[in-house]
Amino acid sequence: MLNRKDALTVTVLLSISFIVLPQSYGSQMQEHGVEAESTHGEGAGICPVMHKEASKEYSYAYKGKTYYFCCPACIGEFKKNPDKYISRIKEINLEAFQFGFSPDKITVKKGDIVKLDATSRDVTHGLYIKEYGINVRLKKGETKKIEFVADKTGEFDILCSIYCGRKHHDMKAKLIVEE
Amino acid sequence: MKKLLRDKKDLVILLLGILFLIKIPQGGIRFVFWVLSGVLIAAGCDILIKRFFLHQELVLKSAIISGFIVSGILDYHQPWFILLIFSLLAILSKHIIRFKGRHIFNPANVGLLAASLFGIPLTWNIGSRIYITIAVGIYIAYSIRKLPHILGFLIFFIGLFVSQGINPFSLISWFFIFIMLIEPKTSGFGKLRGFIFGSIAGIASFVIYRFSPQYDFFIGSLFVANLFNPLLERIKK
Numbered sequence: 001m002l003n004r005k006d007a008l009t010v011t012v013l014l015s016i017s018f019i020v021l022p023q024s025y026g027s028q029m030q031e032h033g034v035e036a037e038s039t040h041g042e043g044a045g046i047c048p049v050m051h052k053e054a055s056k057e058y059s060y061a062y063k064g065k066t067y068y069f070c071c072p073a074c075i076g077e078f079k080k081n082p083d084k085y086i087s088r089i090k091e092i093n094l095e096a097f098q099f100g101f102s103p104d105k106i107t108v109k110k111g112d113i114v115k116l117d118a119t120s121r122d123v124t125h126g127l128y129i130k131e132y133g134i135n136v137r138l139k140k141g142e143t144k145k146i147e148f149v150a151d152k153t154g155e156f157d158i159l160c161s162i163y164c165g166r167k168h169h170d171m172k173a174k175l176i177v178e179e
Numbered sequence: 180m181k182k183l184l185r186d187k188k189d190l191v192i193l194l195l196g197i198l199f200l201i202k203i204p205q206g207g208i209r210f211v212f213w214v215l216s217g218v219l220i221a222a223g224c225d226i227l228i229k230r231f232f233l234h235q236e237l238v239l240k241s242a243i244i245s246g247f248i249v250s251g252i253l254d255y256h257q258p259w260f261i262l263l264i265f266s267l268l269a270i271l272s273k274h275i276i277r278f279k280g281r282h283i284f285n286p287a288n289v290g291l292l293a294a295s296l297f298g299i300p301l302t303w304n305i306g307s308r309i310y311i312t313i314a315v316g317i318y319i320a321y322s323i324r325k326l327p328h329i330l331g332f333l334i335f336f337i338g339l340f341v342s343q344g345i346n347p348f349s350l351i352s353w354f355f356i357f358i359m360l361i362e363p364k365t366s367g368f369g370k371l372r373g374f375i376f377g378s379i380a381g382i383a384s385f386v387i388y389r390f391s392p393q394y395d396f397f398i399g400s401l402f403v404a405n406l407f408n409p410l411l412e413r414i415k416k
């Protein structure tokens with residue numbers, strides 16, 4: 001039998017790790033993906049030129065759309081050939097439902113900026129792409145904007161990370177990043 | 180056969196084995212190794228602790244069940260160390276977190292709760308066949324006298340979800356109810372106690388789903404119900 005003191009120490013350590021680690025993991029989770037719409041209001045997403053986090057301070061409107069950049073130099077660069085950069089932005093509406101995703105296949109090129117407008121048709125689902133460190137909760141009636149740079153080639157599973165019923169484990173879509 | 184099934188744990192292992200086999204065509208080779216490794220890790224860890232620390236006799240059925248549950252629910256695309264950590268944690272919790280000489284938390288559930296808190300997706304692969312789970316589950320629940328637990332859970336689970344306009348049957352996990360909720364040692368005996376235990380879990384599952392669905396609401400709800408065990412123990416049978 002472990003003695004009382006040991007047991008207590010281990011229990012305390014476990015509880016602390018339960019509380020502290022998820023939080024640090026949570027911040028890690030968005031390492032690659034930038035959740036544009038966070039609780040702090042709408043973010044600026046990813047700079048189409050440098051692929052860094054953009055700021056609202058540096059914006060440029062083109063053909064009725066506003067683009068955000070990470071620095072003034074990038075705006076200059078963008079202005080030289082806007083269509084070149086815009087063609088590398090892939091905007092996709094993704095809907096989760098019981099039990100699947102629509103569309104169930106997303107194909108992009110390596111280096112594209114992928115912008116997902118994700119929502120749920122019914123109950124709460126989770127949008128999970130392990131290799132891109134994305135794990136976002138999708139509630140019915142709420143649209144989450146998720147942005148990331150498709151910097152790894154291959155076929156990646158898009159899974160549901162929140163239990164949503166009998167065929168939860170069947171919820172699957174593919175992210176295909178071509179060379 | 181009759182002798183084998185007298186201990187209901189054998190029946191649970193049999194059911195888990197069948198659910199596992201059914202899932203293999205879809206899960207593939209990685210799923211097979213994932214689940215078997217989970218069972219081996221859990222059983223191995225239990226052997227080590229019982230043999231060298233507690234000097235107890237080796238009864239491994241519980242550890243095998245825990246291993247099946249943890250590995251069958253965790254997403255099997257995760258790295259192997261994830262399986263190792265959370266299977267070990269399940270067994271360790273059983274030997275470490277104790278109240279009056281008994282463990283009060285369902286071991287597999289502790290492992291899965293930790294995984295859920297870390298943001299590891301729980302895909303519940305093993306819980307996909309509902310008819311066999313319900314059929315065998317009702318028999319198990321009846322014979323180990325756990326029907327009050329299930330009744331309490333269902334009343335609140337169904338009631339609360341319906342009140343929010345959500346179809347409870349599209350969300351319910353029968354695997355959770357019949358395999359995890361009524362685990363003999365951590366759910367308590369007696370009609371009233373069982374009913375209250377189930378009710379707490381039912382209410383907790385709804386609250387978690389409603390307010391922090393990023394944590395698995397079944398796993399979370401069982402943890403909450405287990406927390407009440409020291410209190411519920413005061414209820415006379």
Ligand SMILES: [Cu+2]
Binds near residue numbers: 096125160161162
């Ligand atoms: Cu889902």
